[in-house]
Amino acid sequence: xxxxxxxxxxxxxxxxxxxxxxxxxxxxxxxxxxxxxxxxxxxxxxxxxxxxxxxxxxxxxxxxxxxxxxxxxxxxxxxxxxxxxxxxxxxxxxxxxxxxxxxxxxx
Amino acid sequence: xxxxxxxxxxxxxxxxxxxxxxxxxxxxxxxxxxxxxxxxxxxxxxxxxxxxxxxxxxxxxxxxxxxxxxxxxxxxxxxxxxxxxxxxxxxxxxxxxxxxxxxxxxxxxxxxxxxxxxxxxxxxxxxxxxxxxxxxxxxxxxxxxxxxxxxxxxxxxxxxxxxxxxxxxxx
Numbered sequence: 697x698x699x700x701x702x703x704x705x706x707x708x709x710x711x712x713x714x715x716x717x718x719x720x721x722x723x724x725x726x727x728x729x730x731x732x733x734x735x736x737x738x739x740x741x742x743x744x745x746x747x748x749x750x751x752x753x754x755x756x757x758x759x760x761x762x763x764x765x766x767x768x769x770x771x772x773x774x775x776x777x778x779x780x781x782x783x784x785x786x787x788x789x790x791x792x793x794x795x796x797x798x799x800x801x802x803x
Numbered sequence: 804x805x806x807x808x809x810x811x812x813x814x815x816x817x818x819x820x821x822x823x824x825x826x827x828x829x830x831x832x833x834x835x836x837x838x839x840x841x842x843x844x845x846x847x848x849x850x851x852x853x854x855x856x857x858x859x860x861x862x863x864x865x866x867x868x869x870x871x872x873x874x875x876x877x878x879x880x881x882x883x884x885x886x887x888x889x890x891x892x893x894x895x896x897x898x899x900x901x902x903x904x905x906x907x908x909x910x911x912x913x914x915x916x917x918x919x920x921x922x923x924x925x926x927x928x929x930x931x932x933x934x935x936x937x938x939x940x941x942x943x944x945x946x947x948x949x950x951x952x953x954x955x956x957x958x959x960x961x962x963x964x965x966x967x968x969x970x971x972x973x974x
Binding site for chain 1: 827830831833886887889890893894897898902904906925926927929930933935936937938945947949
């Protein structure tokens with residue numbers, strides 16, 4: 697009985713994670729510019745990875761492997777917004793610093 | 804004297820980073836053998852040396868304390884709530900028939916003074932509904948919002964209060 701409940705939980709979490717990844721991809725295609733696209737990918741990836749990893753932890757039970765998965769989850773949650781921040785910042789700065797003409801650069 | 808103290812705290816930060824990397828390595832490698840430990844220590848040492856000038860010293864982060872740990876748990880709880888909220892909001896926007904967005908840039912005042920807390924707060928802003936941190940400095944954070952009201956929600960919101968409480972926890 698418990699294994700059936702566990703399996704159902706795992707399937708729900710995995711499908712939920714896949715759904716949020718799907719929404720992220722649709723957002724990437726539908727959103728109009730770089731910044732709005734980053735919104736879609738960074739948030740949906742975070743949630744999608746979270747749900748899939750939680751599903752895997754439930755599947756594994758409380759073992760060393762699930763501790764590994766938990767650490768990878770924390771790593772992803774820390775690095776995902778940082779990567780999004782860097783892409784956004786570089787695009788923002790590119791728009792701020794318009795290329796100077798050769799004459800101005802020589803001054 | 805002051806320089807010495809700064810060097811001292813930097814060495815402590817380096818040691819802390821080294822130890823956490825070794826523990827991280829040992830947890831990820833499924834078995835403990837002497838060659839695994841040596842390779843792990845060497846790799847951690849290289850990472851610490853490579854990032855030596857990026858380490859936070861005592862003045863740039865909140866000191867560890869029980870009160871701080873509790874405040875940090877509150878932050879984690881609120882960030883998880885915000886991630887779930889943000890995702891359901893995005894699902895509504897992205898899968899809606901028309902994209903109901905009005906993207907704009909805005910500035911919010913920087914409520915924190917310590918560098919590590921500022922970067923954590925910027926990360927948390929990226930995960931809150933409809934907002935994305937673009938640039939961070941001592942007085943302000945430039946934020947891109949999918950709708951102007953998301954920017955207003957951020958000012959003096961629960962997340963900012965949690966971070967301010969965390970920063971004040973070591974006083």
